[in-house]
Each structure stands twice: as structure tokens, then as C-alpha cells.
Amino acid sequence: MKxxxxxxxxxxxxxxxxxxxxxxxxxxxxxxxxxLVVDSYAENGLELAVQLRERYGGSITAxxxxxxxxxxxxxxxxxxxxxxxxxxxxxxWSDLDAHTVAHILACSxxxxxxxxxxxxxxxxxxxxxxxxxxxxxxxxxxxxxxLVATATVHDNSLQVLREGDTAMIRLECKLxxxxxxxxxxxxxxxLPKVKDTMLAMRKPIELLGAADVAVNSDRLAPRVELVDLxxxxxxxxxxxxxxEEPAAQATDLLQRLRERKVI
Amino acid sequence: xxxxxxxxxxxxxxxxxAGLEALGAASRVRELVCAKISTVVLGADVAEASDQxxxxxxxxxxxxxxxxxxxxxxxxxxxxxxxxxxxxxxxxVLLVADDLGRDLAPRLAHRLDAGSVTEITEMGADNGQLRWxxxxxxxxxxxxxxxxxxxxxxxxxxxxxxxxALQEGQxxxxxxxxxxxxxxxxxxxxxxxLQEATVGIRLEDARVIVAGGRGIGxxxxxxxxxxxxxLLGGTVGASRAAADAGWMPVSVQxxxxxxxxxPDLYVAVGISGASQHLAGISNAKTxxxxxxxxxxxxxxxxxxxxxxxxxxxLPHLTEQxxxxxxx
Numbered sequence: 112m113k114x115x116x117x118x119x120x121x122x123x124x125x126x127x128x129x130x131x132x133x134x135x136x137x138x139x140x141x142x143x144x145x146x147l148v149v150d151s152y153a154e155n156g157l158e159l160a161v162q163l164r165e166r167y168g169g170s171i172t173a174x175x176x177x178x179x180x181x182x183x184x185x186x187x188x189x190x191x192x193x194x195x196x197x198x199x200x201x202x203x204w205s206d207l208d209a210h211t212v213a214h215i216l217a218c219s220x221x222x223x224x225x226x227x228x229x230x231x232x233x234x235x236x237x238x239x240x241x242x243x244x245x246x247x248x249x250x251x252x253x254x255x256x257x258l259v260a261t262a263t264v265h266d267n268s269l270q271v272l273r274e275g276d277t278a279m280i281r282l283e284c285k286l287x288x289x290x291x292x293x294x295x296x297x298x299x300x301x302l303p304k305v306k307d308t309m310l311a312m313r314k315p316i317e318l319l320g321a322a323d324v325a326v327n328s329d330r331l332a333p334r335v336e337l338v339d340l341x342x343x344x345x346x347x348x349x350x351x352x353x354x355e356e357p358a359a360q361a362t363d364l365l366q367r368l369r370e371r372k373v374i
Numbered sequence: 375x376x377x378x379x380x381x382x383x384x385x386x387x388x389x390x391x392a393g394l395e396a397l398g399a400a401s402r403v404r405e406l407v408c409a410k411i412s413t414v415v416l417g418a419d420v421a422e423a424s425d426q427x428x429x430x431x432x433x434x435x436x437x438x439x440x441x442x443x444x445x446x447x448x449x450x451x452x453x454x455x456x457x458x459x460x461x462x463x464x465x466x467v468l469l470v471a472d473d474l475g476r477d478l479a480p481r482l483a484h485r486l487d488a489g490s491v492t493e494i495t496e497m498g499a500d501n502g503q504l505r506w507x508x509x510x511x512x513x514x515x516x517x518x519x520x521x522x523x524x525x526x527x528x529x530x531x532x533x534x535x536x537x538x539a540l541q542e543g544q545x546x547x548x549x550x551x552x553x554x555x556x557x558x559x560x561x562x563x564x565x566x567x568l569q570e571a572t573v574g575i576r577l578e579d580a581r582v583i584v585a586g587g588r589g590i591g592x593x594x595x596x597x598x599x600x601x602x603x604x605l606l607g608g609t610v611g612a613s614r615a616a617a618d619a620g621w622m623p624v625s626v627q628x629x630x631x632x633x634x635x636x637p638d639l640y641v642a643v644g645i646s647g648a649s650q651h652l653a654g655i656s657n658a659k660t661x662x663x664x665x666x667x668x669x670x671x672x673x674x675x676x677x678x679x680x681x682x683x684x685x686x687x688l689p690h691l692t693e694q695x696x697x698x699x700x701x
Contacts, residue, residue: 245480254561281565334489339518361690373639
């Protein structure tokens, strides 16, 4: 079983809203003292990759499209004992939209000889587009299942559990496949062992450029452009119910809710 | 003129709510720029659903009716929607980001080489150029995006755009799509739907949600919250901390990694308000916070708050809500 897991580094989504600032020139968040973390859904994908290898054997390649700062995600993956780590980047790349990232990832997967299963997070924890994984399936012409909680191999196909709106859905999915992984009680990321974390620091990360993976430069133009990024008004102050007497507080609260016509 | 195609699903002769929300969003776009609206409706039995779509403001209905379309199947649905895009010469496809839209939209966008803005909550126009607004960074920021491709495939955050009011006497055309659906093209096959353990109102559809967090301290406390929720015609939710602790099932977890909800009233009890939780309630209309920590971030999101130990106030709330309901 040849498994590829696509990773991403994001600003820590748990950062306090008060620390969240936007650079008005670049229209991007200011990193400040906030650390970069492995994207949470990508971590679920990484966990599923490790589980699949435990069950069916084979190898895992962790893949990122990103500059040097993205290597943190690969070190994490290596600490979780993935077999290979690959970073793809050109300094001339900027404002990559979902199509472009999917194209670069697809070229990279092809370059390393294809895969049986490619795992991506269902969406990035920062910009939350939820596009790249499914577009990658289209680029590779692989089968696709989105919002996947778990996967098992049966004969020459997969059985996946997909998170539907009203129910979990069991799907049969052909191979090779791209799965976009959601958080689920079965894919809670494990912690790496200390020894493996140490070893991961010395493992190689392969660096590939546009020419190495044969990216089509015509595909780099963004189809969507970010024209503004702003912090929304929080909608006014919180009205605090005063007083010490709980019964009176309850009365006061219910009165306010009736005035707002929500009860 | 912009040509909008919305996507709807017919089941038992009725249009799904998401299909009507997409039409609501399309009407909103038409207030901003000159546009015509078409809708593709998919299902095994579409029957009178076309009339409902026309009464909801669509000008042309493309009917994709086939027993193989009874349940969502990505490749077959993609084939039908792509066919409708061609017939409608659509330059903007709108669908709701439910489990269908999240699966279909990116793949359709790729096939059409179309840009895609997902989970839109607002829209505007600047000199005739549509601007799409969506929350990012867990709701901490809003991004404004414009399309740079000939076609856009955009998704709408569920429960954000109201279905249009039905209007009698609307005129519209109905075209049946000529389908040659080949089951061999399907790369996935539905085996079964597993019913969730939760019964009653779905969190995403609830008008009122009473949710508890780490401060509730155990499963017993949630039984108290449930009483209040039911009296207010709503249901119970939980923060990730409460779900991780096993006090409530993951299926009722609210937040970025759980359910995204949009109730009229969200009562957060013993929830501190981590940003990933706040991301899940960014579309709640009125938020009430009950927490004994005045510095809890939930108070910055809440409209009304009580700084108090929930144990002291909840019995009174429940009792008084019961009196209100019985009146």
C-alpha cells in the first residue's frame, strides 16, 4: 500500500482573537509571536495514514507545498515515522489558489510514482476553503471521497465512513483514491515518541522545484483573488445581567430574550 | 448578463432546503447585478418540484430525473450538473456547502476550470463586480474575494440565506436533461447510511441551542441543559472539551471541528469560548453566555451575559421558562 499524506502548516487556530492582527498591505495575518502548527485536519489525515500502514503495510510519503517554514509539518510527520518527506516549492510562487496547489500536488504525486491512497485534510484550519483535496482527485483522475472519518481496504477497493449531514455514510470507493479526512474519534492524532522526534530531526527532506515535478506554468494564474481581509465588528457590547439573586437574573435574562424575540 | 445556475435536489416530490437557500442567494445576487437564474434539480422522482422552484424565483428548470439519482453519487451528479451548466451557459453556479455541496463544488470547479469561493456568508458589488465575503481563520477575519475566471462555482454557508418567499403566477421554462448515465463511471457506491444516536432536532436546523462546556462538569449537568433546551423548543450542544470528556456524543459537538450551527438563540453554559468553538457559532443570531469567569472570551461574542455559576441560575431559568411556555 503506497500512501501519500498532504500536509500544511497554519497559524495556531487556538490563538486568542485579541492577538489576531492583519497586515493591511499584504492583507495577510501577522504571525507575530504565534507559532505555526500542523493543520488540524491534516493531522487527522496523518493519523489515518499511520493506521492504514499499521494494518496493511507499505510506505507513507508526507508532502507539503510551501516554503522553509512548512518543514515543521514534515518534521512532525517524520516523528510519527512516515517513510519519506517531500517539500515542493519555488520562491516565485505566491498567491497560489486551490487549483494551483492541487496541480502542484498532483504533479508531485505523479513524480514519486503515484499512490494507492492520497490523504488530505478536509479543509485547512486557516482559510477553510475545502477545495484542494477534491481538486487533487480530479487532477490525478483518482476516485474521491470527502469528509472521511475512517477507511478500510477490502479486496481492491476501500470502504470509507463519510460524515454526512444527518448520518454517517458507508461508501465503497475504488482505488487509487484521494480521501479528504475529517476529525473523528478514530482519527485523533497520536503523539510522537520522544526518540522518534529526535530521530526525525536528522532525517532527510527532499526538496523539489517546479521543473522537477513538471508543473505547467499556465496553471499558476489564480482564478480567485483576495481583495480584502478584515476583522469583523463583533456586533456590539455584551449586555451583562446585573444583580446577585439568581431568580431575578433568570427573570431579567428571559425578559431580554423576549424583547429580542428569540423566545 | 450573469447566468446563475443553482443546484437543488428533489426527494419525495419536494425540494431540499439547501436548494431553496441557493435560490435565496441567487435572488440576492440579482439585486446586485443584472442576472438570470436557472436551477438544475436532481432526483429519482422530481414530479412537481419544478413548480416549487419556479414559484421560488427560478426562470428555467433543468430536470435530471433518473432512478440512479435517488441518492447522491458524485460522478453521476457531476455529469448532470455539468450538462446543465452547458445548457444554461452558466457563469455562476451556486450551491449550499452541505455534505453534497462540499463534495461536488470543488470537483465541478475543477472540471469547468472555474474559480471557487466556498462558504459564502455575504455578497456585495463594486462597479458591477461581485465581491464574495466568507469567514476565515475560525471566524476571526472575513475575506473578500473576486472571481478571475470565466465561470465561478461558489458555495454558501448553510442556513445563511433564507429561501425565497413563494410567489404565485410566476412563469418559467422546464427542460428535461437528456441523460445517458453510465453506472460504470461511478467511483463510489453507497453501502449504507448509519443513523446517528441523536434523536429529535438536528443541531444544524435548531432554532434554539443550549450548549454546555467544560464548566458543566459531567453528563448529569447536560440533563439539566436538555430540560431548558426542550422548553425553548431547541436542542442540546456541547463544546469540544465536553465531547472529548465523553459527557456528550461527538455528534452534538459545536465548533470548527464539529457542527457549524446558525440558531436564532445560542445559550453557552460553562463554555469559555475558544476560537474554534466561536467559529462554529459565527452565524448564531443571539448568543447568551452563562459563565462564572468574567474574562472568558465567550463574553466578547455574546449579546447577553450573566457572570454566575450556572448551577445557581439554571434551575430558575428552567422553572421560569416552563411558566412562560405554559402560559
